[in-house]
Amino acid sequence: MLKIVDNLVKRYFSDEEAVIFLLLLVSIIGVLFFLGNILAPVLIAIVLAFLLQGIVEKLKKLGVNHVLSVSFVFLSFLVGCVVFVGLMVPIVWEQSVRLINDVPRMLVELQNLLRELAEGDNPVISQSSINGVLNDLSSELTSVGQWLLSFSLSSIPSLFSVIIYAVLVPLVMFFLMKDQNKIMFWFTGWLPKERSMMRNIAHEMNSQIANYIRGKFIEMLVVGAVTYLVFVVFGLRYAELLALLVGLSVLIPYIGAAAVTIPVVLVAFYQFGLDDNQFLYVVVAYLVVQALDGNVLVPLLFSEAVNLHPLAIIVAVLFFGGIWGFWGIFFAIPLATLVKAILNAWPKESLPRLPKA
Template identity: 25%
Template sequence: MTLQRQVIFWILTLAVTVLLLAIFRAVLLPFVAGFALAYMLDPLADRLQRTGIGRLGASLIILILFVLVFIVALMVIVPLLGQQLGEFVDRLPSYVARLQQLAVEQGGPLIDRLGGANALSDIQKSVGNLMSQGIAWMGTFLQGLWSGGQALLGIFSLLVVTPVVAFYMLVDWDRMVSTVDSWMPMRNRDTIRAIARDIDRAIAGFVRGQALVCLILGTFYAVALTLLGLNFGAMIGMTSGILSFIPYVGSLTGLILSMGVAIVQFWPDWTLIVATLGIFVFGQFVEGNILSPKLVGESVGLHPVWLMFALLAFGSLFGFVGLLMAVPLAAAIGVIARFALQQYLTSPLYRGTEPVIITPKVDLDA
């Protein structure tokens, strides 16, 4: 009966939490963003504390630096990327038409074998339908994210409330963790602490590490493509870097966009087209062999397919707030699922014997 009551209690707690998220999702964005920002910056605050700076002073220094970097980004990077994005959208139909023309000119013999003019018409119609469906889907997706993630007070609340929330959470972070830890059931406290450490390790390893990987890759792609002279190189590079948060998606998106623009812009100069391809091949080599093993690690446990599903699912349900919550929740669900699988494999339901309880090792030095 005790176990049954515990299960009912945690199920009800989960249901109430989901219900509250659904009710207050319109105003959650600045608070969730502030919490995520405080979580990412907490190790930096701890390092500053070890130098002799108090927690309040360390949090204040971090907040000022973050605001300065954010203002510079708004004044320099965002206008540039916005201008290139607008021009890219305007030129997209002409780029697609030019790619179709080049495909017809260079693939004439193959098209004749497939059926001549009828095959060409079918190919053009299929490409046109695919492009229109893709643009429509992207517009619907972005509109859903905007409407689902928009706070009641608009963007102003995100820009003003988020830093304030992050500052206060950063100041009281250790105290909050200790308080929540004291609420854990005493009988299962060691097990819960071990699971929480695994969740924190998974989230920290992916979010902090992958965010740094995205920043490095986005900067490299943007600078390299711009120096190469590729149109919209900064926008394509930064977009590829941001989307690299989802493994393989960012590099594939950037490769397709950059190669399409390079073929239209540089044809028939194969040297610059191959150089564009080489930039992404080199970027993927560095990411796979240096950046990801060093910054992210191999013990995160977030499969790319599970990560993509979590981002799409939570983004669809809760908008931009869902995107911020997707990775932590996906990591937490993964850790809990692995622990539940361990318990099942040692249970009478699987073994047909007396249950063997597995308690994760507690790292007392952590």
């Protein structure tokens, strides 16, 4: 046993850079685990600054001063956010309130449909299972009012968090973009001079994650816009809110698309009913958009940018989501890409074969 451990240490940890990188990685994971909620504005600012850095570099190649490039990109980003929030928040808020008020009636309609199935002679669905679903729906209906009250009260502290984020994130983001070289120079000063492994990891992460984040942003806009047009054409209620949810769902691979399908189908069922062909048209059109996103748009945008197996992506979403909640789900693919880059670049000392007995 000791010989096996000794061989593993010699093979994977004989390099000084690997040991230092492992200690650094463990320290970062520890900080994120214990202080992740506190440092969330900084982490968001890092992602946004990284996303906009490509535009800054393009402006600098055109001869624009660094400070002017950063200022122009930063102000353009802020103006875009203000315009988007000013236009979308009132509409989404009003539709969210209406949707929440309609949820009990939607559940009643679903309850009536299941009751009709229970009264008929259906060989596929058993009577006991339908009665169980009816009992569950009845208990859910009685708790909807209490949930809405608790939700409205619990949202009060989050308003203060939004204000704090709205101030801290842009401030930190600006200084990260403006003083990027100084920050990187200070940070690399703590690292060993010979760091080929870290450079390889940084190079792979920079190319893949930059393409991934920008690709996800474009995918979110395209899917949200196309879904909104589909919902408007068919006259579906809450078109803006549902399209926003569908657009945001692409940030969570596989699971997001499955989760957002539930409110879309429920709203279509409540508005049109199963007997109306309009319900079938809306559902089919929505599924076509999802199929085009997964089979056309995603390969077109990402190609080999993030070369991860779908099973690895699902495991990453479940694992990092279980550790860090929403932000773990949001950064699941970048974190999985980081793990892949580390495994590819980690130095391995070839061991001599043991003599045969």
